[in-house]
Amino acid sequence: MKYTVLGRSGISVSRISMGTHHLNDPADMDKHVQNFLYAYKKGINFFETSVTYGEGYSELILGEAVKEMKKEGRPFFIMSKTHAGDHETFRRDLENSLKRLGVDSIDAFTCLWGVKNGVEWSGAKAYGALKEMERAREEGLIKHIAISAHMKNQELEPIVKEYPFDYSVQGFNVVNSAYRADGLKATWESGAGTIAMNPLATGDILKYSHIFDAIRIREDQSLVQAAYSYVLSIPWVHSVLGTFNSKEQIDEALSVLEEAPYSEAELKKVQTCLKERIRGTSLKERIDTGKGLRQRPYILREEAADLMEVYPLSI
Numbered sequence: 001m002k003y004t005v006l007g008r009s010g011i012s013v014s015r016i017s018m019g020t021h022h023l024n025d026p027a028d029m030d031k032h033v034q035n036f037l038y039a040y041k042k043g044i045n046f047f048e049t050s051v052t053y054g055e056g057y058s059e060l061i062l063g064e065a066v067k068e069m070k071k072e073g074r075p076f077f078i079m080s081k082t083h084a085g086d087h088e089t090f091r092r093d094l095e096n097s098l099k100r101l102g103v104d105s106i107d108a109f110t111c112l113w114g115v116k117n118g119v120e121w122s123g124a125k126a127y128g129a130l131k132e133m134e135r136a137r138e139e140g141l142i143k144h145i146a147i148s149a150h151m152k153n154q155e156l157e158p159i160v161k162e163y164p165f166d167y168s169v170q171g172f173n174v175v176n177s178a179y180r181a182d183g184l185k186a187t188w189e190s191g192a193g194t195i196a197m198n199p200l201a202t203g204d205i206l207k208y209s210h211i212f213d214a215i216r217i218r219e220d221q222s223l224v225q226a227a228y229s230y231v232l233s234i235p236w237v238h239s240v241l242g243t244f245n246s247k248e249q250i251d252e253a254l255s256v257l258e259e260a261p262y263s264e265a266e267l268k269k270v271q272t273c274l275k276e277r278i279r280g281t282s283l284k285e286r287i288d289t290g291k292g293l294r295q296r297p298y299i300l301r302e303e304a305a306d307l308m309e310v311y312p313l314s315i
Contacts, residue, residue, distance in 0.1 A: 001043025002257050004238045007193025009144045009166035011077055011107070015232060016253050017046035017195055017241040019053075020062065022202065024245045026054035029061050036065035038247050040076060042254060046195065048169065048241055049101075050081040050113065051093050059100040066102050078106050079169065081113040081148055087128035094136060108146035108166070109136070114297070115149040121159050148197075150298045156183035160190040167193035169241065174215055174230050174270060175201045175293060176303040181234065188236040197241040199231045200224065202296045208289050214277035215270045218259070224249075225256050230270050233262035278308060290315035 002015045018039050023032055032054075036047065049058045059080060069076050078101060082093035094109050111129040115121055124130045136142040144166035149156060151170070160168065160183075168187050172180050173196075187194050205212045205227050216226040231240045244250045262270070278286060286308040293304040294315055305312040 001254070003043075003045075005193075006046075006195070006238050007167050007188075008164070008191045009107075009193055011144075012075075013046045013077060013193075013195070013239050014044045015239050015257055016044055016228075017048065017239045018044050018250075019048040019197060019241045019243045020050070020058035021048075021053050022243040022245075023054040023058060023061070026057035026061065029057060029064065032057075032061045032245075033064045035244060035247060035250065036062060037068055039244065039250050040065070040069050040072070040074075042250060044250075044254075045074070045076045046079070046239060046241070047076065048079045048195075048197070051097055052083075059097055063101045078103065079108040079110070079146060079148075080106060081110050083111065083113060085111050085123050085127040085129045087132035090129045090132045091136070094132075094141060098141065105141050105143060107142075108144045109133070109142050110146050110148060112147040112149070115147060115159075116151055116300075117155050118159065121147075150300070151183060152179045152300065152303075153182040153186075156180070157186040160187045160192055164190070165192045167195060167238075169195045169197050171198045171298045172196040172231060172234070172237070173199050173201045173205065174212070174227060174274065175205070175299055175307055177230075177234075177271075178306065179300070179303045181236075184234060184236040193238045194236055195239045195241050196231050196234070196237045198298050199227050199240050199242055201293065202298055204293055204296060204299070208292065211277055211281065211289060212274070214273040217266060217269050217273060222252060224252050226270075228253055228256045229259065229262060230267070232256060233267055274307075283310070286310050287314050 003012045006013045049062050080097045084090040084093050146167050147165050148169040287310050290304045290308040293299045294301045
C-alpha cells in the first residue's frame, strides 16, 4: 500500500480508500464486514459512510468491522455524513453515528454532503450545522472539518479559499475532469487534502464501456484500472475512493498502485483517445449516452453535454 498526508489534517491515508454508498444487498452484513476487514488488512485505512448509505446498514456494517480493526492496532480513519443543516438534528445524527460505528470520536462528520453550489454551502453556515461541527471538534467528537462535494471549478474554488477545510471529498473522474480539475488544484493550494470519489462515475464508465474503453491506454489494463489510474495520476489527488462489493474488486483497484502514475503526456492521451472515440459515434448515441450520464446526481448536465459534444438541453 502507498500512503500520503491528507492536507492540513496531517493524517496518513492510503492512496485507495473505501466507501459504502453502492453496496449490493447491504442487508448481507457478514459479507460486507469481511470485505471491509480484507481491505483493512490490505492497507486501506480511510473509510467513508453516511447515516443513510446502504439502506441504513452501512454504518452498522462498518461498526462491526471496526470492532476487529481496533484489535489490529493499526490506524484507520472514518468519515460519515448527514443531510441535517440545523445544529440540533446535526448533533443528534452525530451522536447516533458514533454509537453505530462504535467509536468515541470520528475523523470527520459533515452536513456538507454532495454540495453542488455556493447556495448549499451558505445554508450550512446559516442554519448552524457548520458551527455545530466546529463545536463538536472542540469537544473532541470530530477531529477534522471536511466537505463532500460535486462542484465545478468556479463553485469550489471560492469555498476552499474562504474556509480552512482539513480535506475535501470531491466527485472527480474522466467524465468531468475538464470542469473540476482546477477546483482540485485550488483545494491543494489552500492546504486542504482531496479524496476523489466516483472514479467510475457511479458505474457509468463500465455501463458505457463501448465508449470509455478508449481510456485504456496501457497494455493489459482493465477499464476499472484505467479509470483509477487516471484519477490517481492527477497531482492534486491524495486518495481515490471506491465502493467494493468483493475482494476481487478491492484487488483490482489496488493493483493500480503497482504501476507508475501517468505522465502528463499520458493524461492528455486519455482525453484525446476518449474524444476521438466519442466523435466516431453517431449523434443519437452521443445524446443517449449524455442522457444516461446526467441521470446521476453526481454528473452535471453541462459536464455530460460537453464531453459528448451535444447541445446541453438535448440531454
